[in-house]
Amino acid sequence: MVACLRWDNWDFHLSFDARAGPIISLASIFDLQKQKFRKVLYQGFLSEVFVPYMDLNEEWYYRVFFDAGEYGYGLCAVPLEPLRDCPENAVFMDAYVADHNGAPVNMPNIFCIFERYAGDVMWRHTETAIPGKVIREVRPEVTLVVRMVSTVGNYDYINDWEFKQSGSIKVTVGLTGLLEVRGSMYTHTDQIKEEAYGTLLAENTLGANHDHFFTYHLDLDVDGDANSFVRSQLRTTPVADDLSPRKSYWRVVSETAKSESDARIKLGEAQGDLLVVNPNKRTDMGNVIGYRLIPGSAAAPLLSDDDYPQIRGAFTKYNLWITPYNKSEKWAGGLFVDQSRGDDTLARWSLRDREIKNTDIVLWYTLGFHHVPYQEDFPVMTTLSSGFELRPANFFESNPVLKVKPRQPDNRTDLSGASRVPNPMGFLF
Numbered sequence: 001m002v003a004c005l006r007w008d009n010w011d012f013h014l015s016f017d018a019r020a021g022p023i024i025s026l027a028s029i030f031d032l033q034k035q036k037f038r039k040v041l042y043q044g045f046l047s048e049v050f051v052p053y054m055d056l057n058e059e060w061y062y063r064v065f066f067d068a069g070e071y072g073y074g075l076c077a078v079p080l081e082p083l084r085d086c087p088e089n090a091v092f093m094d095a096y097v098a099d100h101n102g103a104p105v106n107m108p109n110i111f112c113i114f115e116r117y118a119g120d121v122m123w124r125h126t127e128t129a130i131p132g133k134v135i136r137e138v139r140p141e142v143t144l145v146v147r148m149v150s151t152v153g154n155y156d157y158i159n160d161w162e163f164k165q166s167g168s169i170k171v172t173v174g175l176t177g178l179l180e181v182r183g184s185m186y187t188h189t190d191q192i193k194e195e196a197y198g199t200l201l202a203e204n205t206l207g208a209n210h211d212h213f214f215t216y217h218l219d220l221d222v223d224g225d226a227n228s229f230v231r232s233q234l235r236t237t238p239v240a241d242d243l244s245p246r247k248s249y250w251r252v253v254s255e256t257a258k259s260e261s262d263a264r265i266k267l268g269e270a271q272g273d274l275l276v277v278n279p280n281k282r283t284d285m286g287n288v289i290g291y292r293l294i295p296g297s298a299a300a301p302l303l304s305d306d307d308y309p310q311i312r313g314a315f316t317k318y319n320l321w322i323t324p325y326n327k328s329e330k331w332a333g334g335l336f337v338d339q340s341r342g343d344d345t346l347a348r349w350s351l352r353d354r355e356i357k358n359t360d361i362v363l364w365y366t367l368g369f370h371h372v373p374y375q376e377d378f379p380v381m382t383t384l385s386s387g388f389e390l391r392p393a394n395f396f397e398s399n400p401v402l403k404v405k406p407r408q409p410d411n412r413t414d415l416s417g418a419s420r421v422p423n424p425m426g427f428l429f
Contacts, residue, residue, distance in 0.1 A: 001015060001016050001094075001095060001096050002014070002015045003015070003093060005113070005144075007115075007144045007163065008142075008144070008165050009029050009030040009032070009165060009167075009400075010027065010028075010029055010030075010144065010163045011026075011027070011028050011029075011030070011037055012024055012025065012026060012027035012028070012041075012163070013025045013026045013027075014093075014111065014113075014146060016074055016077075016095035016096070016097075016107075016110065016111075017045065017074050018072050018074045018075045018097045019068050019069070019072050019073060019074060019075075019331070020045040020046050020047065020068060020073055020074060021045070021046060021068075021073045021074040021077060021148050021150055021159060022045065022046075022074075022111065022146060022148050022159060022161060023043060023044070023045040024041060024043070024044045024045070024146070024161055024169075025041070025042065025043040025044075026039075026041075026042065026043075027039075027040050027041040027042075027044075027163075027169065028040060029167050031396065031400070032400065032403065033396070033397055033398075033400075038223050038395075039221045039222070039223055039224060039225075040167075040169070040220070040221070040222065040291065040390075041169065041218065041219070041220055041221065041390070042219040042220070042221040042225070043217070043219045044161075044169075044171075044216065044217065044218045044219065045216070045217055046068060046073060046159065046173075046214060046215070046216055046217075047068065047215045047216060047217040047330065047331055047332040047333075047364070048066060048067075048068045048069055048213075048214075048215045048315070048331060048332040048333040048337075049065075049066065049067035049068050049073060049152070049157070049212065049213070049214055049215075050064075050065075050066055050211070050212075050213040050215070050313040050315075050316055050333070051064070051065040051066075051067060051155075051210060051211065051212055051213075052064045052065075052210065052211055052303065052309040052310075052313065053180065053208050053209070053210040054197050054198070054208060054209040054210060055182070055197040055198065055208040055209070056195075056197060057182075057197070059182070060182065060197075060208065063180070063208075064308075064309040064312070064313075065152075065153075066312070066313075066333050066337045066338075066340075067150075067152040067157075068331070068333070068337075069331060069333045069334070069336075069337025069338065069340075070337050070338050071152050071153075073150050073152065073157075074095070074097070074150070075097065076150045076151055076152045077095065077107060077110045077148055077149065077150050077151075078110075078149055078150070078151045078156075079107070079108050079109040079110065080092065080109045080110070080111075080112045080147070080148075080149060081109075085112065085147070085149060086112035086114055086147060087114050087116075089114050089115060090112040090113065090114035091112065091113050091114065092108075092109045092111065092112050092113075093109075093110065093111040093112075093113065094106055094107060094108050094109065094110060095107040095110040095111070110148060111146060111147065111148055112146075112147050113144065113145070113146050113147075114144075114145055114147075115142055115143070115144055115145075116142070116143045116144075116145050116162070117140060117141075117142050118141075119140070120140070120141035121138060121139070121140065121141060122139040122140060122141040122142075122164075122165065122166065122401060122404070123138075123139050123399070123401065124136070124137065124138040124139065125137055137406075138406070139401065139404050139406060140407060141164070142165065143162050143163060143164050143165070143170075144162070144163045145160050145161070145162045145163075146160070146161040146162075146163075147159065147160050151177065154177055154178040154179065154180055155175060155176075155177040155178070156175075156176045156177035157173055157174070157175060158172075158173065158174035158175075158176065158383065158385075159172075159173055160172040160173075160174075160387075165400075165401050165404060166391075166392070166399075166400060166401050167391070167392040167395060167396065167400055168389050168390060168391045168392065169389070169390040170387060170388075170389045170390075171216065171387050171388055171389075171390075172385055172386070172387035173214055173367065173385065173386065173387060174383040174384065174385040175212060175369065175371075175381070175383065175384045175385070176380070176381055176382065176383040176384070177380065177381065178379065178380060178381075179201070179207045179208075179373055179377055179378060179379075179381060180207070180208055180210070181201065181205050181206060181207050181208070181378070182205075182206050182208065183204055183205065183206075184196075184200070184204050184205065184206045185204065186200055186204065186206070187203040187204060188200070197209060198373055199372065199373040199374060199375070201373060201374075201375050201377070201378040202375075202378060202379075205378070207373030207377065207378060208373070209370075209371070209372055209373070210371050211299065211301065211302075211368065211369065211370055211371065212368065212369040212371060213299070213301070213313065213316045213366050213367070213368045213369075214366065214367045214368070215315055215316065215332040215333075215346070215364060215365070215366045215367075216364065216365050216366075216367070216388075217330060217332070217362060217364060218362065218363040218364070218365060218390070219325060219360075219361075219362045219363075220276045220291060220361070220362075220363055220390070221360075222276050222277060222278045222289065222290055222291050222395070223278045223281050223289055223395070224278055224280070224281070225325075225360040226278065226279075226280055226358050226359060226360065227276050227277065227278055227279075227358070227359070227360070227361050228256050228257070228276070228277055228278075228279050228356070228357050228358050228359075228361070229256070229257045229263050229274075229275070229276055229277075229322045229356060229361060229363070230254050230255065230256050230257070230274075230275040230276075230277050230288075230290070231254070231255050231257065231263075231265070231272060231273075231274060231275075232252050232253070232254040232255075232272045232273040232274075232275060233252070233253050233254075233255070233271065233272035234250045234251070234252060234253075234271045234272045235250060235251060235252075235253050236248055236249075236250050237249055237250065237251050252272070256279075256357060257322060257356055257357065258355065258356070258357050259353045259354060259355055259356060259357075260321070260322060260323060260324075260350045260352070260353050260354055260356055261350075261353045262356075263320070263321065263322035263356060264318040264320070264321055264350065265318055265319060265320040266300055266317075266318055266319055267295050267298035267300075267319040267320070268298055268300075273292050273393070274292060274293045274295075274320065275290045275291065275292045275293075275393050276290055276291050276292075276293075276361070276363060277289065277290030277393075278290065279357075279358050280358070283394050283396075283397055284397055285394075285397075287394040288394065289393075289394050289395050290392075290393040290394060290395065291390050291391065291392055291393055291395060292390075292391050292392075292393040293320070293363065293365060293388060293389075293390060294388060294389040294390075294391055295319065295365070295367075295388050296367055296386040296387045296388045296389075297367055297368060297369055297386035298319055298367075298368065299368030299369055299370050300316075300317075300319070300368065301313070301316045301317060301368075302370070305317070311341070311342035312333070312337075312340050312341070312342045312345070313333070313342075313345075314342055314345055314346075314347035314348075315332040315333065315345050315346035315347050315364070315366070316366050316368070317347060318366075319365065319366050319368075320363065320364065320365055320366075321346055321350055321363075321364040322356050322361050322362070322363055322364070323346070323349060323350060323354070323356065323361065323362050323364065324354050324355065324356055324359055324360065324361055324362070325359075325360040325361065325362055326349075329346070329349055329362070332345060332346040332364060333345055333346075346364055365388060367386060367387065367388060369384065369386065371384075
């Protein structure tokens with residue numbers, strides 16, 4: 001199943017995979033100045049979800065889950081409920097999988113697609129420097145969201161791919177559902193004298209500490225498939241020779257990764273930008289065009305490298321990896337995860353240290369959560385969300401949404417009497 005969607009200035013394909021869930025491919029954006037569609041993302045999907053638990057009791061120490069490779073993240077997708085999982089303007093789509101005999105099985109209402117207008121501001125400015133005159137321009141943020149929910153055992157994962165008129169793609173995952181808990185003799189924390197490996201959430205109920213790592217496969221084709229990875233670091237620089245009363249400033253030092261080992265990054269080690277650029281194309285001002293990754297929750301694994309769960313989940317050691325495109329390298333945890341000993345993972349492939357400069361490359365980004373349970377998470381936790389954004393970086397000649405027309409209110413009113421903004425945009429399958 002492949003759906004071709006066009007909304008505002010975006011054109012992309014949406015498909016369903018039993019292992020990955022939603023797959024976004026051939027995403028291009030229309031450049032109003034150049035009057036043509038330009039490539040952004042060849043293919044993006046969730047490659048693996050690694051969930052190790054920290055309880056070392058005999059009944060728990062082996063609880064390590066790979067939700068995509070072992071269970072099928074797409075197979076665990078659940079039907080979405082109108083007006084509850086998705087707003088009233090949503091359009092729903094079914095998915096299909098093959099059963100053990102190869103016959104198609106319908107999965108109803110797996111995706112919902114809708115415009116989101118939540119009162120956010122896309123851009124604005126108030127000019128007050130002109131005597132006797134105030135000039136104000138505001139544009140509301142309107143985006144297109146593709147949503148799927150996967151219920152893997154006790155957890156419900158809410159997966160959003162959000163497309164913005166400004167050229168950004170925002171990916172969000174929300175965690176809700178039930179915690180993994182075990183029975184306990186304790187009824188109060190004062191009774192606990194040994195390591196409990198978690199939090200006492202209710203009488204005789206312990207919630208175990210654990211992690212969630214979401215590794216995304218992002219095959220960017222920024223205005224073409226010959227791309228490079230650039231790390232732009234911000235470095236403090238002292239002022240010399242009395243050039244200024246200032247004593248220091250920061251400057252941008254950009255380095256292009258030549259091989260895979262140059263592009264393994266643990267977030268938090270240095271400040272700066274992470275970019276995928278097309279070194280063969282420049283703007284009229286001479287800047288290299290690109291897209292930058294704006295990370296979200298950057299949790300790093302805390303297990304030792306020789307711990308068996310971490311051997312299998314070694315692809316989480318770095319938040320970011322870059323590899324050359326290889327059609328056989330889709331699953332960060334390996335092709336057969338339930339049989340894995342850690343010998344067929346992203347961490348192993350990357351040891352070849354292949355060249356990644358000015359070629360077709362894949363960005364692997366791991367979004368992480370260290371989950372210490374709290375009483376508010378029990379018995380059902382409210383949604384905990386994070387994500388990341390792929391944002392244009394000198395991709396356009398100027399702000400691409402300056403010509404977006406301001407919206408005009410219609411005659412409908414809400415309960416407070418305020419006028420409601422109409423929703424004139426549409427999207428095509």
